[in-house]
Amino acid sequence: MTFTPEQARRDIPILNRVLPNGRNLVYLDNAATTQKPQQVISAISNYYETTNSNVHRAVHTLAGEATDAYEGARSKIAEWFGIGDGYLIFTAGTTEAINLAAYAWGRHNLVAGDVVVLTEMEHHSDIVPWQMLAQEREIEIRWVPLQVETSSLDMEVFAASMEGAKLVGCIHTSNVLGVRNPVEEVIRLAHSAGARVILDAAQAAPHDRLNIAESGADMVAVSAHKMCGPTGIGALMVNAETFAEMQPFIGGGDMIREVFLDHSTYQEGVHRFEAGTPKIAEAIGWGAAIDWLAQWDIAEIHSHALGLARHTAAGLREIEGMRVFGDHGDGDGAVVSFIHDKLHSEDMAHMLDAHGIAVRTGHHCAQPLLRKLGLTSTNRVSFYLYNTMAEADFFLATVRDLVARFT
Amino acid sequence: MTFTPEQARRDIPILNRVLPNGRNLVYLDNAATTQKPQQVISAISNYYETTNSNVHRAVHTLAGEATDAYEGARSKIAEWFGIGDGYLIFTAGTTEAINLAAYAWGRHNLVAGDVVVLTEMEHHSDIVPWQMLAQEREIEIRWVPLQVETSSLDMEVFAASMEGAKLVGCIHTSNVLGVRNPVEEVIRLAHSAGARVILDAAQAAPHDRLNIAESGADMVAVSAHKMCGPTGIGALMVNAETFAEMQPFIGGGDMIREVFLDHSTYQEGVHRFEAGTPKIAEAIGWGAAIDWLAQWDIAEIHSHALGLARHTAAGLREIEGMRVFGDHGDGDGAVVSFIHDKLHSEDMAHMLDAHGIAVRTGHHCAQPLLRKLGLTSTNRVSFYLYNTMAEADFFLATVRDLVARFT
Amino acid sequence: MYEAGSWPIRLQQIIDEFSGVDDSMERIEMLFEYAREIDELPMSEWCDDTKVHGCQSEAHVLPMQNDDGTFHLMGASDAKLVQGLMAITAIALEGLAPSEVAIFSSDYASEMGLMNALTPSRANGFRNMFRKVVQAAQEMGE
C-alpha cells in the first residue's frame, strides 16, 4: 500500500483530541513515545474480552489460545527484526533490556580490569547499568567522544579504544541529535577486537527493521511504545553465541525446569530469561503494531518523517538566535533539537503547549551529551508516520511568532 | 453496594465466551489469572485513545495528564493496600517484585553466612531468587516444613529457625492448598529475632486489602493480573526502614538525579527503583480494577468465593478415590486442589476442558510442596467473585460423571 | 517418505476417523480406546532412558526392532491421553524400516486435529516423544 500520513492518522483516535485549552493536539513528541492506532488498542481489548488466560502451563482451551497468541506475537516481532524467535527475550522496554544484558551477560562474562566502551551520545539507559556493574567489579569504562561540530562520534578514538575491550555499548540513533551512528563500522571494529556489541535501538526500531542477524550485532534493545505498540514491553534480541553465554537473571516460575530445596535447574531458550506471568496482552499489542506498520514500506515511513524533520530544521535555522542540532542525513532519525538563546526551553515548551503543540524539553535522559553541547536543556520535536507537513508548518509559524513577540 | 456474583459477571465480556467446541466457558482458573471487567479494558483503551504520553519529564498537556493518571493510580493502589504511595514500587508482577527485593535489598544487606528462612509452601517465585542469591553469597537457606496432615506450616520449627535469621520469605496464602498462613505470627517471630519479612501476597491480594502498614510486614509482593487488573504489572510495597536499606537495581532514565561519565546520583523515593518508561497503561488499568472491586466489600467477595471452594471441596470429597487438599478455614484462599487415584490429572483436565471447564493442572510452580505431598501434579479449581454456585455444581456433576465413566 | 498425502494406510484410516468427529469429549474417548492398543511398557521397565521429558505426565517409550528388523514401539504413560497418542504413533510406525521412521513426518498429529485439541505443554510433550522415537530409529540405522 502506498504510504500517506493521512491514512495513518485515520487509525489513531488521539490525533482528534481537543485539549482543555481548546486547541487541537499537535503531537510532536514521538521520540518519547508514539501514539497508538485503533488496531493496537483493539488487539489488547480483544485479548481481554475473548482469550485472556495465563500461558504455557495449562491444559485448557483459553490457555492454549493465549499461548498461541503470545508466542505468535514473539515470532512475528522477531521475524520483523530479522532474528530467530528463539533469540527474542521480552522485557519491560529498552531500559530493562540493557539491564538484562548487564546482569545476565555482563555479570557472567566481565571481570575486574575488563573494558566496556560507551559513547558520549548514550541515553542514560545505556550508561547507568554499566556504571553500576563497573562499580561492583572495577571494570573500566572508556568513552568515545562526541564531536560537537559534526554531531558525530570520533571514530578514530573509537578504534583506538578497542584495545582490550570486551563490550561496546552504542546508541544506534541518537534521541537528541537524530544522528544515526555508523553501527556497521562499530560492529566491525568491535568484533575484530573480540568485543561484543550491544545496540540501543530504541530510536532506530520505529524507522528501520534492523536486520539483526545480518547486521552482526550481538545484542539489540528496543521498546514497543516507541513504534506504536503498548507500554510495558520491549525486547532484548541476542545472537546465538551471546545467548549461550547468558545466565539467569530474574528467578521464579516459568524459567525453571525443576526446583528442589537445595538447587534448581533452568529452562533452555528464551523462557530461561522470562520468569513469572509474562506481558501477555502487551506482546499481543506489539504484534498488532508490527502488523499495522507492515502495511507500508518502512523506508517510506522513515523518509516521510525525516522529510518533516529536515523541513523543520531548515525553518528553525532561519530564525535568529536559534541553535539547531544534527544534520539529518539519509539514515538519521526524525528528531530536531533546538534552543533559542533568549527564550528558555521551558518557556518555549509552555507557550507551544498553549498552542496545542506537544514537544519535549530537558536533558532527554542524555546529560553527558547535553553537557558536551554546553547545555542543560533543549527543546525537541520528533516526527512519526502520522505527522503532516501542515503540522510542521504550524509548529514553525508558532515558534516564529513566539520568538518575535517575546525577545 | 450489596455483592452478587451475577452483577460482577455482567461486567466481564469473556464470561459470555462460547468455546470452539461449542461449550460455554466455565472459568475456574482464577488463581492463575483473573478475568477483566469492561471497566478495566476501557480504562486502558481510553488512556491510549485520549491521554497517551510519556510521563514525568515533559512540559505539555498530555504529559501532565498521563503523569497524573499514572501517579494517581499508584496512590489509589497504595491506599487500597494500606501503605503510603511513597512505598509502592511498580514491577512487572509478583515475581519481579520478589527479585527486586533480592537484588535491591538482599544483595545490599545479606552477606556470606547470613540466614534466609523460607517455607516448603513457597511458590517458585519466592524460592529461586533466594537460591540464586544464596549461591552467589554462601547464604544459608532454612526450610520450614509443611505438615501434610494439617496443611500447615510447622510453627515450632519456624520459631526454632529464627536464630540468626536476617530475612523470612513466606507465602501469605498458598496457591496450591489455599491455606492462609499465620502471617501475624510469622512477622512477630521474625521481628523479635531481628529478621525482615517478605510476604508473597499474590494469592492474598485478590481477597484481602492486606493493611500493610498495620500488619508490620516489611515487604509485600503482589500482581495486578490476579485481581482483575492487566498483565505486565505488580508491585513491591516496602516499609520505610526497609526502603531506606535498598539500593538501585535497574539503572537508566527516570531513576537518576544526575549522570556524569564517571558516576551517577540517584533519585529518592519510588522512582529510584523504576527506571525507563513505566508501565503507564498497566498502572491505570490496575487502578480501574481497584475501583471496580471497591464497589463491594472485599470481605463479601472473599466469603462468596470461599463458599464456592468449600462447597466444591465437600462435593469432591464424596467421590471415591478423590484426594482433596486444604480445609478452607475462614481466611483461606478459594482454591481447591484435588487428585483422583485412577484418573490422571492431565486426562481429567482435558475432559473438563471438553466440557468448557478451565482448571489448572500440574505442579503450580510449587514443586517442593508437591514433592512433599508425594505428587508431581494436581488438578486445581480456583474461584473469584464472578463465579457462581451453578458453575461449581456443573463442575462437580461433570467430575462425578467422568469418574463414573472412566474408572 | 511418509508425510501428508502419503501416510501408511492404517494411519490414514485413523486420521479420517478423527477428522470425522467434532465433539471433543468423543475424541478424547477415542484416544482412550487407542491407549489400550499399545504394546505396553511395564512400569518396572520405566527408567531415565525411556522417559519422555517435558510432559506433565510420566511418559515412557522403548523403540525397538521386530525380529525382521522392522520398527516396533513399546510405550506407556500414567495419562491415558498421552498413551493414546503414543499408541497411534506405534500403529503408524509398526513394521516400517527404521530408515523410514527416521524421516517420518510428525504432521499426522496436527492433521488429526490433535495438536490444537492439545495444550502447548502437551504438544511439546508429543514433540519430545516423537523426536525420541525418530532419534532411536536413526541410531538403529547406523
Place this chain on the structure above:
Amino acid sequence: MYEAGSWPIRLQQIIDEFSGVDDSMERIEMLFEYAREIDELPMSEWCDDTKVHGCQSEAHVLPMQNDDGTFHLMGASDAKLVQGLMAITAIALEGLAPSEVAIFSSDYASEMGLMNALTPSRANGFRNMFRKVVQAAQEMGE
C-alpha cells in the same frame, strides 16, 4: 494563618486576576509580566545555597528580612515563567512576619489554576521552591 479564604489582599487580587482568564497563552503572558516585579537576585549571587532543586531551569531564591524584621524574597530564574511564579510568591509574602511565612499555605498556586497549567516537573519545582522559602522563614524565627 494565611490559607484559602484568608489570603493577603494583594495575593487575593492576583488570584482573582488569574481566575478570570481562560486563555493559556494569556496566562503565560501575565506570568511573564509578573516576572519583572521581583527583586531580582543577580546572577553573580546564584550559588548552591540559593539553588532550587528539581527544576529544569536554573532557579534561585534568597529569603531575607527587611529592616523591620519582616519577610522579603529575592529570586531569579532563567525561565521567565518560573520567575513569574516566584514573583507572585514574593508579593504574597512581602512584609509578613517570618512566623507567618512559616505556616503560609502553598495552595494559592493551585487556586490560581497554575498547578495544572504547570507540568508535574514544574509543579515539583514550585513545591521545592516554596519549601525552601518556608524553611528559611522557620529558621529566621528560631
